[in-house]
Ligand SMILES: Cc1cc2nc3c(=O)[nH]c(=O)nc-3n(C[C@H](O)[C@H](O)[C@H](O)COP(=O)(O)OP(=O)(O)OC[C@H]3O[C@@H](n4cnc5c(N)ncnc54)[C@H](O)[C@@H]3O)c2cc1C
């Protein structure tokens with residue numbers, strides 16, 4: 001009991017001291033105006049020191065990916081800091097490889113601006129914009145997944161690559177927070193951003209998105225993401241998704257057949273039961289139009305007698321293994337939970353795919 005009391009007191013004291021340090025740093029330490037040099041620009045920005053690099057860049061309309069909203073738990077906000085960033089913090093090391101640390105890669109949400117700072121940001125990120133939009137339609141796809149189509153109002157068009165995502169901005173306790181959502185509409189609809197969103201119980205942003213009605217306004221930044229479709233039409237495309245991991249797959253598949261009607265492509269979609277099925281009919285219709293498109297949905301759980309299913313059963317990586325031959329020129333896009341990504345990646349590597357041909361987003 002005495003031991004427990006000591007531990008609790010020590011924990012409380014440490015938390016109080018940490019809080020005091022943060023507050024006193026905010027109130028007492030004035031870092032003044034610092035220079036923020038981006039890509040050795042001729043005119044560095046002049047910014048107030050004391051804030052994080054991520055929020056300072058955001059205030060200057062430079063939008064760095066941040067799926068966790070700056071909490072240091074997603075590892076998405078990596079940029080290169082060539083000078084003025086201080087030492088790499090223990091909160092950063094779990095997300096940085098040794099090579100990245102040697103190359104001065106940092107987590108922008110963990111680096112505080114305390115002096116003049118020099119950063120390198122890829123041109124693509126400098127082109128990320130803030131968009132306003134209006135909800136055009138909302139549709140229930142399953143018991144916990146909704147599709148919502150956002151019509152852009154300012155700017156009125158977005159230019160993105162299939163498989164990229166946007167960051168929805170929502171206010172929580174007065175602070176703007178951001179969450180990543182893949183664009184599910186094809187590149188043929190530049191004035192629409194369609195999302196497929198799973199409701200996470202208690203989740204801030206998914207609850208906000210599920211509460212939207214037609215006519216509501218939504219703000220977001222984008223596009224972000226590393227997915228790059230191989231332009232060689234002889235390369236087969238393999239898409240594997242689970243749950244809301246369908247979103248980027250739909251974009252990739254429809255964008256692909258806009259451009260290459262003959263291209264070979266597989267969609268594998270992992271469900272637990274038939275209640276998780278959505279978009280199957282429209283993909284089957286697409287497959288009738290494009291004979292080189294193959295659709296495989298797989299149910300991983302034992303089905304009720306009332307559920308009618310004649311397709312694949314078992315985990316989706318088993319279907320991938322069964323259907324794909326080895327040593328075909330391919331690239332693959334995977335989206336879903338980490339365990340699914342790991343299992344599918346293993347199968348694809350055995351089929352001869354190299355790491356650089358496998359793109360994935362875990363969520
Ligand atoms: C690149 C990328 C693309 C994404 N695309 C999509 C998409 O197209 N559609 C989509 O629905 N989501 C997508 N996500 C996930 C999305 O960004 C949010 O993480 C998710 O919607 C939860 O946010 P929230 O604010 O509702 O929950 P939070 O308020 O962040 O979390 C609330 C609680 O739920 C837990 N939690 C968070 N996520 C999950 C989860 N997936 N399963 C179970 N518990 C969870 C948290 O740990 C926390 O305890 C994507 C993520 C990334 C990184």
Ligand code: FES
Pocket residue numbers: 065066067068069070071072073074075076077107108109110
């Ligand atoms: S924003 Fe998530 S780790 Fe920096």
